[in-house]
Amino acid sequence: MRIILAPLKIFFCFVLCISCTDNLTFDQISLDIEPIVNVPIAYFELDQNDFFDDDDDIEITSITDTAVFRVLESTTVQENLIKAVIDFEIINRFDRSFEVIIDFLDSNGVITHSITDLNIAVGDLNYSATRTIIVENSPEFLNSRKVRVKINLFSSPNVLDPTISKTLVFRSAGTFYLSF
């Protein structure tokens, strides 16, 4: 191996002897890799009959669903996530106002972060909101392994009618700021 590398050494010595370079510096090398990543998160479309029991007799004012997500299990994300910005778009064709509560949970079901102030008025077809999670201020967010989305209908004289097709549309996307 040494013998084979000998010509390489001779070459580089030769080039170094006869050549020169402009002023170069390696002191200022500090590359900040800060990608911003967009991903769709959760979405659903609910009809009025989703808020009734199986017999369509009794109105259910609160429904909940939970999903596991494993994005934050990655050590790359754990070590480099700076901020998460979550955008919500909701279309409410119901004759009822409601709130959406989003809880991020760790693997034991303990809440790591909550978004509780999404209140959607009757007939609001263009509701949008943005919520920001700064990891430095909410480090426990990195322990999140599940997301729970809860819909609470506000009480109202208007009763939902499961025989009429009216929908509630929920859409969300995340923007994740990373720094390596």
Place this chain on the structure above:
Amino acid sequence: MKKHILFFVFAITISIQAQQKLAFSFGETPQSLMLNPGAETNFKQHYGIPILSNFNVSIGNSGFKFADLFLDDSRDFNLKFQEVLSKIVPGDNISINAVIDVLNAGFRINDKTYLSFGFYEELDIITYFPKDMLELFYYGNEPFLNRPFSISQASMKADFLGVLHLGISRKINKKLTTGARVKIYSSSLNIETSNNSGTFTTIIGNDNILRQSLDNIDAQLRTSGIVDSNNEVFDSPDEFISKTFFGNNLGLGFDVGLTYHFSPQLELTGSILDIGFIKHSNNIRNFTAKGDFILDGLNFEYNSDLTLDYWQELEDDFKDKVPTSETQEAYTTWRPMKINAALKYSFGEQRRVVCYGETHKKYFNNSMGFQLHTIMRPLKAQFSFTSFYEKSLSKNAHFKFTHTVNDYSPAIFGTGLSLQLSKVHFFGMLDNILAVRDLSTANNISLNFGFNIVID
């Protein structure tokens, strides 16, 4: 992490590439037989000095210059990096090709026939800048809504091999000399990924705010000589070198060439090198991924009767639609074929030189002409055009001055020397002599030299 990336960038910038272009059709050196088995020779026998008989290295990078990143101008390094990233275009590449002769010798069988043989080690790497993937990694997808990021730019090929060769050069008549060389390749290492296709795109969605899609993904990576049958990674340089001597991944190739004199003053030389293949059948690991996938996010169903694992469904759906595989199937790779051609017109004072005993050969002390060089690469062939002037000061001392246009630069000036002192023959070529003044601003620089014992 940052250091690793910067070392990668540094490695790119000082990439090594050997084309040995200037040595083609020059000075009737023993090594010219390696570039053209049909080259004319005027010596009885030659013995290459082991390791030093032919060594070629050049530095080149078509994407940017060293100074673009590291010039001491107090500008923010990140800004310079972003400028370099924007400057790179698909097709910019790094190529490393180094050849070291371990053994090279030859002897004349008769007045018309010269036999040469030897063994050399070759490192050949080319990797194209995957600009889309680099930008996706550096900036993320957020600034590029609706932009398809293509994986087709991810293309590279790396080989480390030993080559045992035997060539014959035969003078057919006064005008024509032809030659051929047979090569047995022994591959120690091969990594290649090419002909990849497919895109990653983020667009405004219908079901959700965003939709991400992988479209027409078809990617493959083939390797041999990296992992053994016990899944142990080869990491010793000695292991890699030992496998270049008749290892388990063997191949066969040929070189052909000719020299033709239209007149005593007008000469055409041409050669095709490395028409050959290597069959990789040992220590193989191949990876593939193929399919299409659309991601709208997790679709909550609010079904109280079922407990659904949306994430697992998503993962299963992805594995189903974009299946990946790891195999150990044998595969065949083609060597990067090179095509060389030169047209030379000689003029000036006519001299005679004694060749192998009693034969005499006439030559002129000036010549000029042009050369074309092509090497087949995964994405496209690389071309270079060289015009040259040669001056012979004596029968033992020849100089060559060149101007080359290639992928790296339109103005590469080079010089070469072929010198014989007694029985020791030396040749040296320096390409892009202007860049020697400031290597940091050079896209391309190369040096080729060798020592041989020549017996007339």
